[in-house]
Amino acid sequence: MKIYGQHRFPGRLFVVEGIDGSGKSTQLSLLQQWLASEGYGTFFSEWNSSPLVKDTTRRGKRKRMLTPTTFSLIHATDFADRTEREIIPPLKAGALVLADRYIYTAFARDVVRGVDPGWVRKLYQFAVKPTIGFYFQVPLKVAMKRILGGRDAIKYYEAGMDLDLSEDIEESFRLFQARIIEEYEKMVEEFGLTVIDATRSIEEQQNEVRAQIKRKLIGVKKVRVQRWVNLSSTVQGYRG
Numbered sequence: 001m002k003i004y005g006q007h008r009f010p011g012r013l014f015v016v017e018g019i020d021g022s023g024k025s026t027q028l029s030l031l032q033q034w035l036a037s038e039g040y041g042t043f044f045s046e047w048n049s050s051p052l053v054k055d056t057t058r059r060g061k062r063k064r065m066l067t068p069t070t071f072s073l074i075h076a077t078d079f080a081d082r083t084e085r086e087i088i089p090p091l092k093a094g095a096l097v098l099a100d101r102y103i104y105t106a107f108a109r110d111v112v113r114g115v116d117p118g119w120v121r122k123l124y125q126f127a128v129k130p131t132i133g134f135y136f137q138v139p140l141k142v143a144m145k146r147i148l149g150g151r152d153a154i155k156y157y158e159a160g161m162d163l164d165l166s167e168d169i170e171e172s173f174r175l176f177q178a179r180i181i182e183e184y185e186k187m188v189e190e191f192g193l194t195v196i197d198a199t200r201s202i203e204e205q206q207n208e209v210r211a212q213i214k215r216k217l218i219g220v221k222k223v224r225v226q227r228w229v230n231l232s233s234t235v236q237g238y239r240g
């Protein structure tokens with residue numbers, strides 16, 4: 001498989017990372033609305049969403065048959081599929097790809113589950129390097145409060161119950177997420193993630209995210225403008 005690293009495609013790749021409840025999806029959806037209103041072509045890609053592996057993970061999880069290594073390989077398979085189908089083509093077409101979680105999620109979760117950090121990084125070496133990787137930094141307490149406020153029960157793997165940290169699912173979730181935070185913190189420098197103080201208001205954070213992104217949009221074509229250009233060249237073609 002090709003190693004993309006720092007890409008030279010005309011599009012841009014923006015990713016959001018952070019623990020559950022850090023506000024990633026909220027920020028990404030506001031970002032998408034803004035970029036679309038500005039005339040840019042945007043494309044969403046979500047972690048672990050490929051139809052290719054969805055059934056396998058669901059069955060494996062239900063029967064609790066997955067070891068950390070098989071888990072890691074399945075997620076990498078999903079990601080490879082999405083890279084080829086959902087990430088590279090829009091980047092080639094000059095679109096802005098917005099990813100809700102990216103390879104750093106795999107690095108954090110798999111390492112907490114005991115997978116070797118070097119091995120998992122190598123596994124994902126085909127990944128496209130994001131234009132900006134945002135890390136929504138938030139204390140566990142704040143994230144927990146947000147999650148428990150508006151959601152149903154925490155799921156088995158989400159709470160890291162497979163790690164036997166605690167019999168109590170909420171306590172297990174707390175311990176698991178605390179370890180995930182530790183991994184994220186290590187990755188800030190390693191991968192040059194852009195830290196966003198996610199304790200602030202939704203609006204304050206969105207303003208900062210937009211300001212960071214704006215700087216990376218120089219030279220990116222807007223869809224509206226592109227259509228107009230195409231149309232005028234067609235008209236010119238008729239005239240000529």
Ligand SMILES: Nc1ncnc2c1ncn2[C@@H]1O[C@H](COP(=O)(O)OP(=O)(O)O)[C@@H](O)[C@H]1O
Pocket residue numbers: 018019020021022023024025026027146147150198199200201202205
């Ligand atoms: N800055 C914020 N302040 C207070 N609540 C927030 C903030 N950002 C998000 N929320 C709320 O917290 C919950 C989790 O947000 P979400 O965007 O789904 O997080 P994530 O995608 O990181 O799990 C949602 O109910 C959301 O409305």
Ligand SMILES: [Mg+2]
Pocket residue numbers: 024025026100
């Ligand atoms: Mg989310």
